[in-house]
Amino acid sequence: MRRVLALASLSLGVLAVAGIVGARAAPKAHVMKARADQSGPKVGATIFLDPPYDRMQFAPPPPGVQPALTSSEALTASGLEAPSNATVQLGSYTAAAGEGTYRWQNQLAWGFSWPQCAPLQHDYGPETHVPCTLWLFIDADTGQMLEQAWQQ
Numbered sequence: 001m002r003r004v005l006a007l008a009s010l011s012l013g014v015l016a017v018a019g020i021v022g023a024r025a026a027p028k029a030h031v032m033k034a035r036a037d038q039s040g041p042k043v044g045a046t047i048f049l050d051p052p053y054d055r056m057q058f059a060p061p062p063p064g065v066q067p068a069l070t071s072s073e074a075l076t077a078s079g080l081e082a083p084s085n086a087t088v089q090l091g092s093y094t095a096a097a098g099e100g101t102y103r104w105q106n107q108l109a110w111g112f113s114w115p116q117c118a119p120l121q122h123d124y125g126p127e128t129h130v131p132c133t134l135w136l137f138i139d140a141d142t143g144q145m146l147e148q149a150w151q152q
Helices: 002-018 071-078
Strands: 056-059 087-098 101-115 133-139 145-151
Touching (some): 056 101, 071 101, 087 145
Antiparallel strands (some): 056 087, 101 133
């Protein structure tokens, strides 16, 4: 439970820097174990997580590239958890920091995504669009957590 709370605190800090509000780890009751083999499912087309800004994207991996870790090995190495309904894809993750700099640029990563709505920080009204897909990106070679992000 301590690790989940630490992850939630870390995620909030990372997401606040990225201009995204709120993130939390998946409940422990619905933990994903093994899901993909070495080659794993790959991203078919570039996914833009924050249109219209397009600062964060998950693109197909370069042809012929194989990760050092399977998705389940990367998840275990990261010490994190994902819900059992998570979708896992291998891809190339890019997150711009601004002014031509990047937090991550074309980083081979396992992307875990699942339906979960972002908590609202203010009462905005019924017309407010709430992102309801949470992504967890983990380095496919080291198992290091890259970041969590809400897909807009």
